[in-house]
Amino acid sequence: MTMDRSNSANAPTPSLSSAVLRAYPPRTLWRDAWRRYRRHRLAMAGSLVLLTLILSILVGPVVYPRAINEIDFAVKLTRPNRLHPLGTDDLGRDLLARLLYGGGSPSPSAWWRPSSLSLSGSALALWPAITGGPSITY
DSSP: OOOOHHHHHHSOOHHHHHHHHHHSOOOOHHHHHHHHHHHOHHHHHHHHHHHHHHHHHHHHHHHSOOOSSOOOGGGTTOOSOSSOTTOBOTTOOBHHHHHHHHHHOOOHHHHHHHHHHHHHHHHHHHHHHHHTOOOOOO
């Protein structure tokens, strides 16, 4: 009885293919997107800057507890030094304290306006697709 070598030579061995499948996790859309994002150096640098800003806004007022409205005309318009890391303004107020306080307390309109405009714009753009009406073409 002869054996067909062309078919048996190309067939992978079951133990090898199962070992290879176990070695790599399954590929999903989110896993591929995360892998591509991690390899993009500029995106990772931007994420690091954003994380640093958020962390400094959250922790900054606790670590640097200086009054933001304390006026001292004796130190007005000073350069950055050990007491005032970003210097002072024309009224002698510490700029770092004001910057950290201003970043942590945005007005509600700073979040409400962009979100409401994007939702209404999306609804207007999707309305022809939902109703089956004519779409706007340029």
